[in-house]
Amino acid sequence: MVDDLEYWQKVLESAKRSLEIMEARGIDDVRSRKTAQMAIDEAKTEIENLS
């Protein structure tokens, strides 16, 4: 399986949604947020490289 543009866009979309839900519901778990943010940063980098 290739980690293609579509794959990383889905990773980005999912991680952004995770953060949105955490914001909306007041979930302040630091490690959960950090995990989502790491996925966002990684996905953005990969998308930039693949675009």
Place this chain on the structure above:
Amino acid sequence: MIKFAELERGDIVSITGAVANSHEEQRAIVPAWKRGMSNYTSYLDAGNDDMIGFPHGYGVDGNLVIHAAWSSGLGIFRVNNDGSFTKIYGNSDPSGAYGDANNQSVVLHKDLQLFVIMSYDNNGYSIWDYSDCFNGNAPTLEESGGTFIDDGAGLTIEDVGSSYYSGLTIAGDWVYAVDEGAEHYKAIGRRNLRTGVSEKVDFTTDKRTGSATIDRNGYRGTVFYDSVNDRVFYCTYYNANMTVIYDASTADPKAVWCDMGDAGLGDDAYEQGIYIRDPTNYPNKLVVGCNSRHAHVDITNCLSGGAVSVLGQMYTEDGANGSRFGNYFRAGVQEQDVTANHTERNPSFSDFCPTSPDRGRNMLDGWLDLDNYKIVGVYRHDSTTEDTTTGGRGRSYRSNYGAPIFRVRSTDGTYWWVKLGYDYDGHKYWSWSNDIGNGLIGNWEVIYGTYTLDNSANVDFVHLETLGHYTPSGCSFSYYVSNNNGSTWETYNASADGYHMFSSSGTQLRVKYSATGQSDKAPYKMSSSYDVVSYGSLYESVKDATIPYKVTRKKIRGKKS
């Protein structure tokens, strides 16, 4: 002339059967799974496949899989005879009563073909009839509301577990549910799906004969069912751990207090999971999540009021050993039965205790080494170098959260292995054939190099300093060195002074690790540091025995002053 070099990940010349990483303070080499993202059988993007809960984030009945979804509610799919999936149902708003997010708990009553789904921070529950899902149709909402359990005497349960472990399990007709709050001190709530009765199991009055009296007010937590011995394990996140409820499916359950705090395992069960190696012959020896560790314990003495016997401990945050997982570490399986069609165990090896990711740690899944008592797994998916060719595996499956890969039997009797998770590859359902299953490749090899001396001097000797290498029982770990860039290899055989002397002549050093293992365990490196190699040349006079190598003493004549 001597030089030193770290065996860095970037120095890897070849790697088969393993994953090496270098992330933050972890320098690990772990055996790779047979499964990967190229040798799967099928996948499906159902749009709601974000399974986050453990251990009851999903349930299986026959070829049907029903899972709770953290950001999108509920998903149901069927595993077909060819390993493909058919989406049966997906709903971002399962009940309408409690929103659409943060579901992490679901349990199935297979006789009644009902399931209960709940969240950890949105009050409410729903109960569904899934019988028509076997025909490819949507489930029917039977009941939903705010309070799932109300015993009429102060114990109410509106949500369960926590982020992101599940707080439901089922024993026969009884759904056990755990929440936080003082009403849960020394007690657990349960509801009978057949009769609708809710009741409180009070650990002080419903105590099994011989058990010590529980003396801690634990609350919040996760629950596990051992169908082989009809026991529910209630592991409290705060203030005590653990209570075992015997005869859990009957009208007369009895609690046994197993004080992990008094056994030196910490007061809280931040880590999650139960694994019973041999539930038939040794039901009281189990792995249980404790405080900053998973512990292998024997609870036999607790049946007569005694203490928990600690057999071994595996720390989740052990920097020197490269264990960088923090808390909320998941180990163990949902179904302890070794004969069930649905299993997360290794069908061939009882020793295999899988571990799962949480919060972006242990992203490739791992396992517990119950011989050396170590957690084996890499922190993250990135900063890794891995075998992508053996068995056509491709790279490893990765997710931020998940449950162990599990086995499902399709209607024609074929076994398939299915992986669910959250984030990354957790965006889809994936299946693998039974010959790939949930095992490790077993044997692995890593070659490092090429290291040279200044002016292309001969490499005559080498010393290898290994850090955090472990060999489980029945496995072997061997080291080889070459000074001719891998044309020939010599078994690394250090003499008393710590150096291996090459019998060949050459200028290009390579180092090879060669491990033999099996599908449930294999050697590994778990450390915070790279291994180090030192190598160099000897003077010709030392190498050539025909050259006299001797300092002649000569008395200096003179007059003493």
